Amino acid sequence: xxxxxxxxxxxxxxxxxxxxxxxxxxxxxxxxxxxxxxxxxxxxxxxxxxxxxxxxxxxxxxxxxxxxxxxxxxxxxxxxxxxxxxxxxxxxxxxxxxxxxxxxxxxxxxxxxxxxxxxxxxxxxxxxxxxxxxxxxxxxxxxxxxxxxxxxxxxxxxxxxxxxxxxxxxxxxxxxxxxxxxxxxxxxxxxxxxxxxxxxxxxxxxxxxxxxxxxxxxxxxxxxxxxxxxxxxxxxxxxxxxxxxxxxxxxxxxxxxxxxxxxxxxxxxxxxxxxxxxxxxxxxxxxxxxxxxxxxxxxxxxxxxxxxxxxxxxxxxxxxxxxxxxxxxxxxxxxxxxxxxxxxxxxxxxxxxxxxxxxxxxxxxxxxxxxxxxxxxxxxxxxxxxxxxxxxxxxxxxxxxxxxxxxxxxxxxxxxxxxxxxxxxxxxxxxxxxxxxxxxxxxxxxxx
Amino acid sequence: xxxxxxxxxxxxxxxxxxxxxxxxxxxxxxxxxxxxxxxxxxxxxxxxxxxxxxxxxxxxxxxxxxxxxxxxxxxxxxxxxxxxxxxxxxxxxxx
Amino acid sequence: xxxxxxxxxxxxxxxxxxxxxxxxxxxxxxxxxxxxxxxxxxxxxxxxxxxxxxxxxxxxxxxxxxxxxxxxxxxxxxxxxxxxxxxxxxxxxxxxxxxxxxxxxxxxxxxxxxxxxxxxxxxxxxxxxxxxxxxxxxxxxxxxxxxxxxxxxxxxxxxxxxxxxxxxxxxxxxxxxxxxxxxxxxxxxxxxxxxxxxxxxxxxxxxxxxxxxxxxxxxxxxxxxxxxxxxxxxxxxxxxxxxxxxxxxxxxxxxxxxxxxxxxxxxxxxxxxxxxxxxxxxxxxxxxxxxxxxxxxxxxxxxxxxxxxxxxxxxxxxxxxxxxxxxxxxxxxxxxxxxxxxxxxxxxxxxxxxxxxxxxxxxxxxxxxxxxxxxxxxxxxxxxxxxxxxxxxxxxxxxxxxxxxxxxxxxxxxxxxxxxxxxxxxxxxxxxxxxxxxxxxxxxxxxxxx
Numbered sequence: 005x006x007x008x009x010x011x012x013x014x015x016x017x018x019x020x021x022x023x024x025x026x027x028x029x030x031x032x033x034x035x036x037x038x039x040x041x042x043x044x045x046x047x048x049x050x051x052x053x054x055x056x057x058x059x060x061x062x063x064x065x066x067x068x069x070x071x072x073x074x075x076x077x078x079x080x081x082x083x084x085x086x087x088x089x090x091x092x093x094x095x096x097x098x099x100x101x102x103x104x105x106x107x108x109x110x111x112x113x114x115x116x117x118x119x120x121x122x123x124x125x126x127x128x129x130x131x132x133x134x135x136x137x138x139x140x141x142x143x144x145x146x147x148x149x150x151x152x153x154x155x156x157x158x159x160x161x162x163x164x165x166x167x168x169x170x171x172x173x174x175x176x177x178x179x180x181x182x183x184x185x186x187x188x189x190x191x192x193x194x195x196x197x198x199x200x201x202x203x204x205x206x207x208x209x210x211x212x213x214x215x216x217x218x219x220x221x222x223x224x225x226x227x228x229x230x231x232x233x234x235x236x237x238x239x240x241x242x243x244x245x246x247x248x249x250x251x252x253x254x255x256x257x258x259x260x261x262x263x264x265x266x267x268x269x270x271x272x273x274x275x276x277x278x279x280x281x282x283x284x285x286x287x288x289x290x291x292x293x294x295x296x297x298x299x300x301x302x303x304x305x306x307x308x309x310x311x312x313x314x315x316x317x318x319x320x321x322x323x324x325x326x327x328x329x330x331x332x333x334x335x336x337x338x339x340x341x342x343x344x345x346x347x348x349x350x351x352x353x354x355x356x357x358x359x360x361x362x363x364x365x366x367x368x369x370x371x372x373x374x375x376x377x378x379x380x381x382x383x384x385x386x387x388x389x390x391x392x393x394x395x396x397x398x399x400x401x402x403x404x405x406x407x408x409x410x411x412x413x414x415x416x417x418x419x420x421x422x423x424x425x426x427x428x429x430x431x432x433x434x435x436x437x438x439x440x441x442x443x444x445x446x447x448x449x450x451x452x
Numbered sequence: 453x454x455x456x457x458x459x460x461x462x463x464x465x466x467x468x469x470x471x472x473x474x475x476x477x478x479x480x481x482x483x484x485x486x487x488x489x490x491x492x493x494x495x496x497x498x499x500x501x502x503x504x505x506x507x508x509x510x511x512x513x514x515x516x517x518x519x520x521x522x523x524x525x526x527x528x529x530x531x532x533x534x535x536x537x538x539x540x541x542x543x544x545x546x547x
Numbered sequence: 548x549x550x551x552x553x554x555x556x557x558x559x560x561x562x563x564x565x566x567x568x569x570x571x572x573x574x575x576x577x578x579x580x581x582x583x584x585x586x587x588x589x590x591x592x593x594x595x596x597x598x599x600x601x602x603x604x605x606x607x608x609x610x611x612x613x614x615x616x617x618x619x620x621x622x623x624x625x626x627x628x629x630x631x632x633x634x635x636x637x638x639x640x641x642x643x644x645x646x647x648x649x650x651x652x653x654x655x656x657x658x659x660x661x662x663x664x665x666x667x668x669x670x671x672x673x674x675x676x677x678x679x680x681x682x683x684x685x686x687x688x689x690x691x692x693x694x695x696x697x698x699x700x701x702x703x704x705x706x707x708x709x710x711x712x713x714x715x716x717x718x719x720x721x722x723x724x725x726x727x728x729x730x731x732x733x734x735x736x737x738x739x740x741x742x743x744x745x746x747x748x749x750x751x752x753x754x755x756x757x758x759x760x761x762x763x764x765x766x767x768x769x770x771x772x773x774x775x776x777x778x779x780x781x782x783x784x785x786x787x788x789x790x791x792x793x794x795x796x797x798x799x800x801x802x803x804x805x806x807x808x809x810x811x812x813x814x815x816x817x818x819x820x821x822x823x824x825x826x827x828x829x830x831x832x833x834x835x836x837x838x839x840x841x842x843x844x845x846x847x848x849x850x851x852x853x854x855x856x857x858x859x860x861x862x863x864x865x866x867x868x869x870x871x872x873x874x875x876x877x878x879x880x881x882x883x884x885x886x887x888x889x890x891x892x893x894x895x896x897x898x899x900x901x902x903x904x905x906x907x908x909x910x911x912x913x914x915x916x917x918x919x920x921x922x923x924x925x926x927x928x929x930x931x932x933x934x935x936x937x938x939x940x941x942x943x944x945x946x947x948x949x950x951x952x953x954x955x956x957x958x959x960x961x962x963x964x965x966x967x968x969x970x971x972x973x974x975x976x977x978x979x980x981x982x983x984x985x986x987x988x989x990x991x992x993x994x995x996x997x
């Protein structure tokens with residue numbers, strides 16, 4: 005099996021690629037347009053410097069050779085979503101070529117403008133040019149993938165990298181868009197216009213299966229119907245439109261000097277993959293934990309902050325990965341969706357590290373911190389949440405529980421150890437969880 | 453240059469032009485005459501190290517700062533369009 | 548009175564702007580009935596005149612300016628002489644318009660032209676301008692209306708025009724007025740309805756060279772909205788040596804004599820690449836670019852449209868086939884062909900490389916000479932009846948003398964130097980990039996004082 009993909013990534017610049025309309029914002033149709041992105045006669049493009057530099061950074065991160073001269077071209081075809089009936093893209097000399105990322109060859113990376121958004125409506129179509137002119141980078145891989153799963157893993161790594169570079173605009177409806185080329189036994193099939201990571205994998209899985217049974221005798225272009233979960237044959241265009249490329253005469257040549265490259269290289273932060281390696285080496289984290297933490301740029305930042313403030317690497321990793329992420333994912337949230345006070349987390353972890361509170365108390369405090377910030381140390385003191393080492397208090401609570409639960413006590417006497425946990429739970433409740441479970445059980449056993 | 457009716461029709465289709473029979477009849481010899489003249493370029497000696505001139509003067513590295521400026525209102529954007537609906541431009545069937 | 552005297556008079560309060568604008572608007576309307584110089588005559592000019600009347604400031608205070616139809620004026624129908632853009636009112640002002648109005652100039656209307664600039668006689672359009680000296684003859688093109696009105700008007704006035712292959716020099720020559728085409732990139736193209744983006748230049752047509760220079764000084768300069776515009780380091784105005792282009796003398800004998808007697812004893816130089824290939828090179832590049840520029844006209848966002856029937860390909864084809872003229876269709880076909888895969892290398896790319904060599908050929912000569920001269924056109928303004936007999940290729944051949952400097956983006960100035968058969972003869976002065984000062988100084992010296 006051979007798979008190759010072409011991914012379109014929307015850049016998170018403030019303005020569009022060739023005009024000063026807002027890149028994001030109002031979704032009221034045709035409210036973020038101007039003469040340029042509407043393709044009015046007389047309008048002219050002007051290249052967004054930030055978009056250009058972001059594209060170069062991605063090319064560097066993908067290991068591409070950066071061309072020292074690059075330019076734009078007109079790609080001509082007719083469609084209602086194309087404001088000028090040509091797209092300003094790059095043809096002969098793109099920003100980057102011949103890279104490698106996570107073991108996959110990167111054929112090229114180039115900049116281009118997004119067409120408008122089109123809605124089919126009966127015998128007509130409705131067009132919203134808000135999206136027209138949005139900056140896109142197109143990344144084309146070599147057909148190096150051996151399975152749909154490979155593609156999924158690669159894309160996740162790529163998304164992490166794009167997030168670290170802060171170039172990527174992640175929206176619910178249109179995150180990554182891709183075309184994929186896949187051949188199993190026979191000829192290559194191109195699946196066009198797949199939206200989002202999940203769909204890309206679904207489409208490839210489906211097509212891989214389909215090609216197992218139906219021998220692909222000709223090259224074909226297919227579409228992906230995400231509702232039906234199937235690829236479908238797209239009517240072969242009678243004659244493929246010739247794009248008739250010419251150099252974009254309204255834009256000059258762009259040189260990428262050594263100085264610019266150096267400056268941009270310096271601006272690239274430590275990327276996820278490097279962090280993961282470093283965590284394994286320096287903090288002795290296992291591969292999975294290192295991956296999980298470094299894959300989330302916000303989590304990695306929090307993690308490193310806690311270590312900076314004196315929390316042991318292993319402890320911080322355990323609590324952030326197991327408990328914090330656990331709580332968040334229960335509510336389908338990510339760290340970036342909540343506003344957590346880093347210092348409060350440090351306070352909490354310190355208390356755990358110094359054995360001042362039980363895990364149970366810590367978990368409850370963490371859950372509360374996710375909802376709203378508060379002074380951790382103050383609350384622990386106020387509500388007397390510190391571990392009680394005074395066994396006298398614990399013993400008192402145990403006696404009360406034993407008194408109140410004579411049936412359960414009988415069961416324990418008869419040998420049912422599991423009920424001990426039930427009793428322990430009651431003691432915990434009575435003592436607000438500040439007793440260590442093992443100590444409580446020991447005392448209960450003694451008393452019973 | 454072999455410019456025949458078939459090629460002209462293919463080009464016209466690419467350019468979204470419907471040529472009538474009389475138009476094709478009229479255009480064919482005219483286009484042939486022009487292309488014959490253009491084909492003389494093949495006689496020019498162009499050394500391999502010559503670059504294409506994107507513009508006749510040298511311009512390079514012209515950028516725009518990434519900032520947002522005032523844009524058109526929805527009404528202004530749609531003003532020149534005959535076919536519109538509910539804030540959208542309306543176009544012909546697109547599938 | 549020339550532009551400088553007029554503006555001085557306005558600023559001193561000696562001239563009434565309102566009166567003058569009223570006068571020229573009436574004149575324009577009257578002349579238009581017979582001569583078709585204007586697609587639009589704008590009464591908004593009267594409102595503008597009132598403003599300038601109160602606030603007599605600006606380097607061109609109160610000056611009436613006509614604008615070639617392809618230069619966008621916000622809110623004023625701008626259709627570049629075409630049918631497909633009929634009714635289109637731009638949402639932007641071209642940068643040149645902003646700069647002119649900032650200095651107090653007053654836009655009186657849009658002048659007629661060949662559709663999108665496609666032509667040398669201003670006959671490829673619905674409103675065909677007639678030569679001010681002989682109504683049976685052409686004004687030249689594509690800026691026919693601009694040159695025609697500049698000659699015909701009895702008022703102080705200047706015309707904004709545009710050249711891709713010679714569309715300022717040609718009509719200036721045929722109508723006996725001065726036409727300045729600046730170096731490519733010196734005047735912003737923002738708001739210019741494109742013909743061929745690497746060849747289009749906005750320039751000025753005036754009754755005399757000095758007038759054109761004054762307007763040029765206001766509109767020139769880099770514009771951040773046009774990524775191919777530059778702030779020029781203009782060359783000085785010294786002119787030590789001029790030469791005549793040998794191959795340009797293969798023209799009408801009388802015209803040749805008028806030119807040679809005007810320039811006197813000067814050397815003759817040869818431009819072999821230009822004379823052999825400039826015409827084909829120019830048309831290949833301009834048509835390739837034009838065919839992409841015209842793709843946007845498809846009955847959707849602006850311009851003429853039809854009932855929404857059929858799929859988008861059918862609809863686009865219907866609209867475009869109905870509203871483009873034959874010449875537009877020809878150029879779209881030739882331009883699409885020249886950049887099609889399989890032909891792109893032999894035609895479009897080849898022409899783009901040849902342009903580099905042609906520019907070098909000029910540059911070599913400009914190391915020795917300050918100005919190269921030639922007749923502007925090989926003939927005087929032809930009769931409409933004769934133009935009808937020309938094949939498209941014969942039409943294109945009319946540009947033989949002007950394509951060279953246009954292709955190379957060189958500044959050139961056409962000045963009136965005599966007549967043949969009572970029709971004006973123009974002399975073209977060509978300079979190196981950014982040598983506008985040399986041209987205007989020499990041009991003032993050589994032009995006929997009427």
